[in-house]
Amino acid sequence: MDWPHKDLLSVDQLTSPEILELFQLAQNFEEINSRLVKKTPTLKGKSVLLLFAEPSTRTKTSFDIAAKRLSADTFSLATKGSSLEKGEDLKDTGLTLQAMQPDAIVIRHSQSGAADFLARQLHCSIINAGDGWHAHPTQALLDGFTLYKLWEGFRDRTLLLVGDIAHSRVARSDIELFTKLGVSVRLCAPRTLLPRHVADWPVSVYTDLDEACRGVDAIQCLRLQLERQQSGLLPSLREYATRFGLRKKHMELTRPGAKVLHPGPMNRGIEIDSHLADDTDSLILDQVSSGIAIRMTLLYLFLTSTSQRRE
Amino acid sequence: MSGRRIIQSVVWQGQICDCILEGDRIAELRPAEGDGSGGELLLLPGLIDCHTHLREPGQEHKEDIASGLAAAASGGFCSIFCMANTVPVNDNSAVTSMMLDTAARAHPRGPALHPVGALSRGLAGKELAPMHELARSGCIAFSNDGIPVSDSSLMRRAMEYSTDLQRPVIDHCEDSSLSPEGMISEGPVSDRLGLRGVPSICESIQVARDILLASYLDIPVHLAHISRRESVELIHWAKNKGVPVSAETCPHYLLWTEDRAVEYDPLAKVNPPLGTADDVTALRQAVREGVIDILATDHAPHAPFEKEVPLSRAPNGISGLDTALSLCWTLVQEGVLTQKDLVRLWCHAPARIFGLRANGFNPGDPADFLLFDPRDSWTPTAESMRSRGKNTPCLNQELPGRIRLNCRRGEVLYGQFPEGAA
Structure with missing residues (x-):
């Protein structure tokens, strides 16, 4: 090459x-x-x-x-x-x-x-x-490689990124990589954790996790930096977990066979339900x-x- | 300087003229007597820069009064103001006197130095600085420039107290609670690069406060380095209502946008940060129409090693005294500004706002003038710039025009009289 x-x-x-x-x-x-x-x-x-x-x-x-x-x-x-x-x-x-x-x-x-x-x-x-x-970039490449091995081609696939997009290098690189490969990318986060001009990005933005999960092929949960609460971006971790924590029920809304990813390290019980992280749908260790x-x-x-x- | 001198065939407002000096005064400006030849050089009154940072005392590795005034002399300025954020802060007569003494020793003929006194003691934004003492020692205005005044009550008291002394307050408009550690404008570029952004309203919220204070108190306020459309619109509204507000912007806000940050270039890091193309459009219109009264450099020199760091660590500021006139000349070439606008923005309006005597080329006016060759060009480099701060985005780029002579009170500050001046 x-x-x-x-x-x-x-x-x-x-x-x-x-x-x-x-x-x-x-x-x-x-x-x-x-x-x-x-x-x-x-x-x-x-x-x-x-x-x-x-x-x-x-x-x-x-x-x-x-x-x-x-x-x-x-x-x-x-x-x-x-x-x-x-x-x-x-x-x-x-x-x-x-x-x-x-x-x-x-x-x-x-x-x-x-x-x-x-x-x-x-x-x-x-x-x-x-x-x-x-x-x-190496995180995005490994995320892409993980799904490359699983999927036959990237076209017509949808990836959802959930969590702190504004302060995430993983999100920025994933968005670049997956849109380049023809994947539709969705974001789901509270307004305070989204970039101000996210409307200009080649993504669709959701603030309701149920809506966001409907019909997707993979969900990447992003680590929530626990200090976001102190800096006034979130009222509480509990409220964040309630609105944006990924749970088993969300996987019923996705396309069948959808997978869960997390770049780690995880906050179990905050951005991802602990059982779900260990479930067969999870690609976290494969990543x-x-x-x-x-x-x-x-x-x-x-x-x-x-x-x-x-x- | 005594005696009569004639500078022949120079262009003043489109006409070829002879300028006659009598000692330190203008004796007469009259249509050229010669055969109409010549007329290569433009005649301009000496420029006034009401916003610079000369770093002395305390940070002489960035700049000192002597090097700053040398840059001003070669940049066409006859008077410059220096802000109070030195180390120690210029909040007492000892510092003011030291600045004036140093300037007089290093550049006895000028450019004239006008210190701006601190508005609050130590620039801490808590108590008023001793403004009477500062005014008596030679401060021309008061400002907390660099460290915005967040306490509106203190701002009110400063405006009230300074008005007795007939010295205006210059405010650096920034609500810093909206811009903690912001590096560039909040917008598509900051989103993409993953940099903390400064929202445009961070400036305009404080512009609105100052306008309301000026209106309520009926006391003038001068707004420094305006960079955003929202601020321009507020100032426009205030002026229409007769609020005593004046404002400045800088050449870099008329020329460059946030896109300069794409390569994480620390030379383009400045506070307020470079705006959008729309801000540039609004500011260009505002300086043309007089909504923004004056231009200033906000000359903020830094040592090269301080800017050779990742963007987030780089200090804010652009070095501007050497390049201001040439950068503005690019705007004249583009048809954004006229020569008349330059005279107003760089000389007559600042003189009016701060109570200085400007040269209008009328008999008896001070012989503060420069000769500018618009057909020549030069390149600011580490060697050619007189300022110790080489931190400008136009470093090593060719700029149009060149100053041939800069005089204050008839004395040469830079360059030389053209041949044939008698």
Whole structure:
């Protein structure tokens, strides 16, 4: 597969044929994960820096495992409590890391645009593992891959995103990816958790969860940041759970065979009913394993592509 | 400066004229006597910028009074105001006097520096600053610029107290409860980029409050850096009702929109944030029609390293003194403004609002003027800009026009007299 990209900053930069090709390739990598010996020498001698300036368990571990299964070396930076958490030294940190000659830097940062910023400063590949409210492209790709394996094609499919859209990088990236693939996307959230100009987005907006669930093929629940209540966006978590918590009864309104997704970590009993999360309709754990395959694919593409070799 | 000098064949309001100076005064402006040749250079009165941040004392790594005045001189200004948000704040005569002394030492011929005193002590918005002391030391107006006054009662008392001193209040209109940590305008761009947005009403709600205060008290108020259509409409309404309100906007609000943020460009981060194309349309009409009285730069220099950070960490502000006239000339080229508008917006209206003597090229007027070559061009770069702040979205882009000479009271601040001036 031809891979002309230096960085992965948002889904925006990918075409839909590229995304589908990436999914095909990911299926090969997924096979490695089911082997007895889960390691190939593909990226031997390559190094990947994990720069996570925001708490993260699953995404960081997922990248770490993905790199190691391809025999790349990974290095993590302890950033908790450092000045980097505030983003003040990002340029200096980036230049310092670059001087250590990594082949790629995977960055998670609390500020929108941080990955773009680093990509402009550095000549190694930057993979955005989530920046502020802006983008989380690998999450969207793994969500897409999870459904790609299940569905025969994306046309005529409907995906519903429920929850805090305004402050969600997952929502922004999912919307970009799924609309690119021809999926109709619905959003369901209280007005206070929707972007002000959501009417300009290529989505349909619902404020009633029953209505929103009618006839959809998949529902992605978004994590509710519990501090939204303090910042005056919600009266109480209880009221939020009553209006927007996904329960078994909602699955009766969907198209038969509809699935539930959640990017994690979940607040059981708030945005998703605990039983439903563990139910057979749930793809939540499948998302996790798809994540490793997608990240292996991306690391492979970035670290072996022609643009990388030219450097 | 004494003696009689003639500047021949310069263009004043479309006519080729000879300008005759007598010392620091205009002696006469008369139709050119020559053969009609020449006329390449435009004659303009010295510009007044009633809104800059010169950062001294306290933040001299961004700018100081000497570098700020050098930028003003090369930008065509004969007088500039400097805001009080220095470190320490200009809320007492010691700071005001230090500013004036520094300016007089660094640039004895000018541009003239007019400090704006703090409206509240420490700009904290709690108690009135000692306005009489500040006025006596040389402050021309009062403002809490940078830190909006949320307490309407304090705003009322400040307007009342300052009016006894015949010094206007300049208000930075922002209801900050609506814009916590906002970085760019709330709109499609902020939604897409996942950035905290500043809603347009954040400015206009406070514009409405100030207009109502001015109307109720019948005391003038000047509204700084207006950036939104809603605010323009409120000011239009107020002026029709005879409310004593005046307002300014800046070249960047007439030229650029929120789209500048698409690349997360910190150079386009400014407070108030750049608006929409519709705001630009409304503001252009407002400056043409006089609904907005004056232009100002809101010159806000920052050190390069402070802007080389992710957008959310970047400080607000655009460096404007070097580029203001050339940017406005692009508006003249586009037919948005006329030369006459520039003279009104940059000189005569600010002089009227703040009680300065402006040059109308009548006999006896102060010889504050500049010569501008509209056929030339220049490029603001880190080297060519006199300001220490290189933070402008037009950095490294060619701009039309070039200042050949800037004089205040007949003394050269920048450039030189054209050959043949006798």
